[in-house]
Amino acid sequence: MASNTTVRTLIAEGDAGRAAIAAPGVATLSRGRLLQQIDATVAALRGLGIKPNDRVAIVLPNGPEMAVSFLAVASAATAAPLNPAYREEEFDFYLGDLEAKLLIVQAGVESPVRAVAERRGVPIVELTPVAGGPAGSFGLSRNGQPAPSAAASFAGPDDVALVLHTSGTTSRPKQVPLSHRNLVASAGHIRGALALTPQDRCVNIMPLFHIHGLIGALLSSLSAEASVFCTPGFNALKFFAWLDEAEATWYTAVPTMHQAILTRAERNREVIQRRKLRLIRSSSSSLPPPVMAELEATFGCPVLESYGMTEASHQMTSNPLPPRARKPGTVGIAAGPEVAILDGEGNKLPQGEEGEVCIRGPNVTLGYFANPAANASGFIRGWFRTGDQxxxxxxxxxxxxxxxxxxxxxxxxxxxxxxxDEALLAHPAVAQAIAFALPHDKLGEEVAAAVVLREGQSAEEKELREFVSRRLADFKVPKRVLLLPEIPKGATGKPQRIGMAQRLGLA
Known part of the structure; x- marks a missing residue:
C-alpha cells in the first residue's frame, strides 16, 4: 500500500462493491457506500468550519455509526472518541484537555457530555442513523437543521487522525496523537500477522473508543478489504448469535471477554461447529495459558496472543499463525515495529537478558501532545520506551x-x-486475579491480590495463599487475598495495579 495512504485512501483503494460494515439485523454497507458516507461527513464538517487537526470529540454508543463516524472524522480532522460511560467530571476534563472544536452525539441519547459541551461553548452536532438504511449510514444536524456542506478537502498522511488519552495510572492522562501514517501502518501490520483476506469477517465486541477495537478489529479488516460486524458492545449472552449471523471468521478481545465467552460455549456447540473460526486474537492484557488452551480446544482454531499499546497504534508483537509455533505465556514475535530489549542507557541487551521493551517504527507516535517532560522520559536514542520489562x-x-x-x-x-497473577490463575476456582503492592511500615511494600472466582466455584483466602506457596517463593506469596465480585477498573476499562490498594481501602 502506498506510503502516503490515509484512512480515506485506504478505503478508496479497495473494490467499491465489497462488504465493509455489517451489524445485527440491518443491511451491510459496501465500501463504495462507506466512502460516500465519509465524504458527505467531511463536507458537513468543513461546512461547520472544522479544519485538519481540529479535535472533534465523538460520544456514541458502540456500533456501526460509531465505526463509520471515526473513519469519517479522521478523514477531515482529528477524531477524539470518548467512553460514553464517563461521568460529567470526566467529560469536563477530556473536552477541556482536548480543546475540542466540536462534539458529535447521537440524537435522542441523553448524556452528561451535552451539558459539559454547552457550558464550555463546544458546538454539538447530532448524528441520526438512516432509518432502514445499511449499517453505519447516518445524517448530521446542528440545532435541529441538517449540517451545512462545504467542499470536501481531506486530511493528509502526516495530519493527526486520532487522539487518545493514556490511562494515567500514576498521573494526569497524557494525549497520544496518532497520524494517518501511524494508523495505516499498524492496520497493515495486523493484516499481515493474521493473514486477513477479503473473505474474512471480524465480529467486533471491543469498544470503539479504544485502540484495540478501532485498529485491531476495524481498520485492520478494512485494510484487507475484509468486513467488520459491529455489535453494540460485549455481551456474552448474545455473542454466539452474533457470530452466527455475521458468518464470522475471527474475533479479537481482551482475556476477560474470552473467559466470559468460554462460560457460554458448551450450550452453543452447534454455532461453534457451523461457524468454524479461522483464528481468535487476544490483546490488551496477559492471556493466562490455561485460557488459551481452553479456547483452542473449544473453537478448534489457533489463538494468537498479541501485545499492543496506544502509543504504537496498537500492535507491536504477535504470536504467529501455523505452521509457526504459538507459545502460551509469550506475546509472540515482532509484528510491525522493530522491538528491542534495552538497558537504562538505551543499549541493546543480549538475547535472554531482561530489560525494558522498546520499539521504533512507522506505527509509533512521534510523541505525546504538549508534554515535553513525558517525551524526554518516554524516548531514548530514538526508541519509544514501553515501560514494560x-x-x-x-x-x-x-x-x-x-x-x-x-x-x-x-x-x-x-x-x-x-x-x-499466573500462580493464582492456575487454581481451578480462579477466573481473574490481579496482584498489587500493599503499603507496609517496615518492608515498604508487601504483596496483595484481588481475585474473582469462577461461577459456581468456591475457595477461601487461606486455601489460595497455600496454593500459591507451593508455586512461588515465600516472599512472593500474597499477604492478603481479597475475594471480590469484580476487580475495580480504571477509565479505559483495564484493572490498574498502581493505586489498587487505595481503591480497595487497604492503604
Missing part, C-alpha cells in the same frame, strides 16, 4: 515479565506482580 527467547518470542513502575519492592526483593 521483558526478554526474548532464542527464537525471538517475547515474554513480558512486568511493568517497571508496577514492580513490588518488598524490602529490596523485587516481585513481578504478573508472576503472582
Amino acid at each position: 521483558g526478554r526474548f527467547d532464542g527464537e525471538g518470542y517475547l515474554t513480558i515479565t512486568g511493568r517497571l513502575k508496577e514492580m513490588i519492592n518488598r524490602g529490596g526483593e523485587k516481585i513481578a506482580p504478573r508472576e503472582v
